[in-house]
Amino acid sequence: MFWESILIALEGLKANKLRSALTMLGIIIGVGAVITMVSLGLGVQQKVQNSIASLGSNLIIVMPGASKSVGGVRSEAGTNITLTNQDAEAIAKIDGVLYVAPDVSSSYQVVYGHQNWNTKVEGTTTDFLTIRNYSVDIGSFFTNSDDQTRSRVAVIGQTVATNLFGGISPLGQTIRIGTAPFRVIGVLASKGQSSMGQDQDDLILVPLHTAQDRLLGQTYVNSITVQAENDQVIDKVQQNIVTLLRTRHHLPAKADDDFTVRNLTAIMETMKETTGTLTLFLGGVAAISLLVGGIGIMNIMLVSVTERTREIGVRKALGATFNNILMQFLIEAVVVSVTGGLIGILLGVAGAHIISLIAGWKTVISFLAILAAFGVSVSIGLFFGIYPARKAALLDPIDALRYE
Incomplete structure (x- = not known):
């Protein structure tokens, strides 16, 4: 009876091709949108992670300022003159530190x-070079x-x-930075x-x-990068850096730090959490169309029950049970959602690739997102198909045969 019910369901869908296609459209758009949006969100997440990772691994960034209050207002990181070359040399002696690179910079x-x-x-x-994962292509450092x-x-x-x-080789050429x-x-x-x-x-x-000495005329540094x-x-290294700098800068116990120490690993975790929330938000917005598609399935199935009332009456008069009728209409709803889900998967994957090619945005196709979107589409078909199927199965055969 199961396979027979599937065949009957398919015949019913074939008899109303346009209506069936329009019913599937909500599911197709919903599944496709979920996969595309999640792929975009995951692409953003991976790009951010790769970018932070490209700065180097196990990094700690020490910046002057941002913790010391000046007139009740906290100054921005990098604005105070509190870090020196000697600070960097002292940090290099801390246990667990591999490399230290003090830094000064300006635009010229x-x-x-x-x-x-x-x-x-x-x-x-x-x-x-080692800390920031750079390498020399030609020449030397x-x-x-x-x-x-x-x-x-x-x-x-x-x-x-x-x-x-x-196209000229830069090696050995003299450039002028400012006037030097x-x-x-x-x-x-x-x-x-x-x-x-x-x-x-x-x-x-x-x-x-x-x-x-020759460009900026300053003795302090703008930042210190530690690996x-x-x-x-x-x-532990981060805590030791804070303790060391407070001691070197002669800060009282209750005084704020006159420097900021940032752990790049913590920054990456924060960015992962932020982009993960963005991905869930995009997927959630797209999933609303799946709900709309499910309502469309219920609507069409109710119309189908009304149209086929006499057919249901004949089948029940010939011995079809409650479960037979329920199974038939449930299968029809599931076939619509499954077919729509499969087409939606193809559309979503294609959409993600097209956006990546045209807009240049990185997208990451997630098998888990595909599986989840398809599973939700099938579940929606079942959920919204139960009421019409149950309504059909509960029809009285005598009333159904009298229905015009």
Whole structure:
């Protein structure tokens, strides 16, 4: 009887092709929208995670300011002059610290011949490459000796190389940063854009002391990037950095910190939570159309019961039981939702790929999202099909045979 009920259900759907297609449309759009929206949300989540990971692993960022109140107003991170090269050297001696890279930076107009480009110039140490996951494409990176002797050497990003030199090799060429001449000794390998849309290749790296003495004229640093040995010790290292800097800066016990220490792992967890909420929100909004599709199924099934009242009466008169009639109409509702769900899956996957190709947004197709959307569509078919099916099964055969 089960397979016979399926055949009868399919025949009923074939007899009203347009109505069946319109009934499926709500489910198709709902499933397709859920898969597409979740794919977009997961794509954003993965892009953010990859971007944060590209900064380096097990990182701790130390910034001046943001914790010390000035006139009742907290100053922004990076605005106070509280971190020095000596702070960075002391942090490097903490147990669990692998690398330390103090940093100073500013924007400059860089000139080569008749070409010029405005970019970020960053003074740092040799540990920068390891900490920030950069690598040198051609040439070499500056050395500790270059830093100690304040050598005017520079390593440039791919964006700077393209805009200043075009097809010419930058190695050995002299550029002017502000009014100071620098010799290009290397070009960094490309890293692309960050999650915030920043071009990670649009920068110039010079030795820290060279930048402080010959460009900026400052003795303090704008930030200190620290890489811990592993994620097990990162929290302990962070606490030790806070204790060390409070001691070095002679801060009383009740005084606020005059620096900010951020754990990149914690930042990543926060971003994952935020983007996960965004993904759920997008999926939830799209799922509303599934509910609308389910109401459409119930509506059409009620119309079908009314149209086929005499048929139901004949079947019951010939011995069809309550369960036979209930099964027939339930199967019809499920067939509509299953067929709509399968088409919706194809539409959703195709939609995600099309958006990725046309808009350039990263999308991630989730098998779990596909399975969940399909499962919900089948469940909706069952849920909204029960009332019409039960109504059909409860019809009195005599009243049904008299129905015109």
